[in-house]
Amino acid sequence: MKHELIPNESKRNEIFKKKTVRLVNKANELSTLCGVEAAIIIHKKGRRLYDIGEDNAMLWPSPPIFSERLHKFLxxxxxxxxxxxxxxxxxMEQIKEEERENVSKWEMRCExxxxxxxxxxxxxxxxxGRLFP
Structure with missing residues (x-):
């Protein structure tokens, strides 16, 4: 899959909304299952997000909790x-190295x-009783 800007703005906005929901769901899942504090900033240049106010940034989980987590981090x-x-x-380099190691292991297993x-x-x-075919 190529990662490049989607030229059609309505399609781009539709995908943006879907991917944003998935990202927030995954962050929530990670936070719940692993007991970690996560926070997300999504900033869409020049546009308001979901008509949720004048700002064009979305904070997850909520602005007060996000602010608390950011201050704790800083x-x-x-x-x-x-x-x-x-x-x-x-x-990404760590992931590539892990994948290289996995490929090497599988090559050895195949051999x-x-x-x-x-x-x-x-x-x-x-x-x-046959030594040669």
Missing amino acids: NHPDSEIRRRMVKHEKF LQESRQLLNELMETRSH
């Missing part, structure tokens, strides 16, 4: 924030399975 010492914060590029299968075929052929 009141941590800088070193603690830097230690815990992961930049998107670094996060091992192919070797076992070949050995089984050889043993079966040998047990029938």
Whole structure:
């Protein structure tokens, strides 16, 4: 799937609304299941979101709770924030590295399975008194 701007504005707005709802649902699920405090800012340049006021930013879970979580986050010492914060590029590199490792593991498993299968075929052929096909 290509990630590029959707040229049709009405289609773009429709997808924006759907994706926003999904993002908020996932954040709520993460917060509930894992017991973490999450917060989201969605800012749509030049447009109001869902006609919910003059501002064009949406805060989740709610402005007062969001503000409380943001203040709690910003009141941590800088070193603690830097230690815990992961930049998107670094996060994506970690995911790519994990996937490379998974691919290597599966390649090794496939090679091992192919070797076992070949050995089984050889043993079966040998047990029938035929060494060569």
